[in-house]
Amino acid sequence: MLKQPSFWIGVVIALAVVGWFRMNASEDAEVVREKPSKIAFVTAGEGEFWQAAVAGAEDAAEELGVELDVRMPKQTESVQEQNELLTTLSSGKYDGIAVSPVDAEGQTPVINSLAADRPVVTYDSDSPLSARHGFVGTSNFSAGLRAGTLVKQALPAGGEVLVLMVNRTKSNMQDRRAGFKTRIEESPNPEQEVVDQRYQVVDYLTDEGDDQRCRENIQESLEEHPDLKCIVGMNARHGPILLSVLKEAGKLGQIKLITFDTLPETLQGVRDGSISATIAQDPFKYGNEAVRMLVSLHSGDPQYLPVVGRGAIHVSVEAIDNSNIDEFQKRVEQRIKRSKKPMTAKAL
Incomplete structure (x- = not known):
């Protein structure tokens, strides 16, 4: 169901005001700091797929020494709830935001506002026409x-x-x-x-x-x-x-x-x-790489992102049937053992 124009206008205005405040709060603030301190990670729901993505993000954040704020909408695939979360996050001191957009085109203004003064990375689902700085997911x-x-x-x-x-x-x-x-x-x-x-x-x-x-x-x-x-x-x-x-x-x-x-x-x-x-798919990898990408973007690392595709990193998919299911599940079990975080998370 399409949202009323007034809803989108209100969201964009709120984000624009917050973005202006952050950009002008300190004349001495550096555009790029050496190391981010806090990153937000926003899913499109709270099921097991998203829990795996969160586990990957937490694993990377712990390794890199970054505080991770996970936000999981209680209503699956809700544009309005996700936008409300993003609006709330825009007023906080986040050095980067990873989000899996529910509406590729409709959320472009929201993502553009967030990306005005910090790196924004999409994962699993992209918003290719937005000002996001990178994307992690499959083709x-x-x-x-x-x-x-x-x-x-x-x-x-x-x-x-x-x-x-x-x-x-x-x-x-x-x-x-x-x-x-x-x-x-x-x-x-x-x-x-x-x-x-x-x-x-x-x-x-x-x-x-x-x-x-x-x-x-x-x-x-x-x-x-x-x-x-x-x-x-x-x-x-x-x-x-x-x-x-x-x-x-x-x-x-x-x-x-x-x-x-x-x-x-x-x-x-x-x-x-x-x-x-x-x-x-590999949602753990999506979350893990999204956090690593945000850290590299914030630190100004020019070597991390591809020179083509506007920062898109594609992770392959694999067809699982009776011929390879046992081997696939062994790989998943090994991933869980290696990971520092269990693949569970709760909605916030």
Whole structure:
């Protein structure tokens, strides 16, 4: 749901005033200090994906000797709550802010105001048109391509496919959809420039982070499309919800599932064959690198960021299925043992 213009104007004015005050509070203040003392880390929710990102951020902050203030919105994917948190943070003495924006375009003014007098880094989901100083995450277009490939592998004869999204405002959702659409329509014959007619995407449904709405979307689609062959869930929440709804409908195992991320329920679904494959990201790495990037930006290290891509650092994704799930989980366990912080966090 789009916010009223007055809401956005109020947020921008508040941030602009705070930014002016900070910039003019001391004539002797240096533009860049040698070492940041306090960094804010803002998620887009409080689930396990975000807890892993926080664990990575805390691990880097402890190693680098930086105070980390973690803010986890209680309402998943809420633009308004996230903006309220960012507005509050703008009045504090933070040397850098990492945020996973819910609305790539709509939050550009907010991010621009924050970035006027301190480094701002986005992670997981980007705001590419904003003045943010860097981005850490995967190439979500490539991740969408991978999802399309997995559908074609799981369903070689083709059929009707449903795609679940959180919203149409997050850059990662936009890019995943674009990549998926490119691959699913790609001709099986490289010599022919035609759309692959074997696959029909019946809809791209959004739920705005609401689990009940997601369940209802799936249930309604099952009724409207009795011949549905595959469902793709493009958010970490979707895997467990899909397993639950299909089990209740008596269709678990009858419809191919391709999901994102590695919640315990999702990995168990991969292990027992209910999910054909899931696309694993590395949120711990996102959080860890976002903090390291902010520290380097604040200290003026010109060697840290890439010279192209406006500071974008992409971390690869990996398709997890029955052939590699054991090895993947061993790697995760080793990461947890090496990390100084457990992958748990609470909303603030």
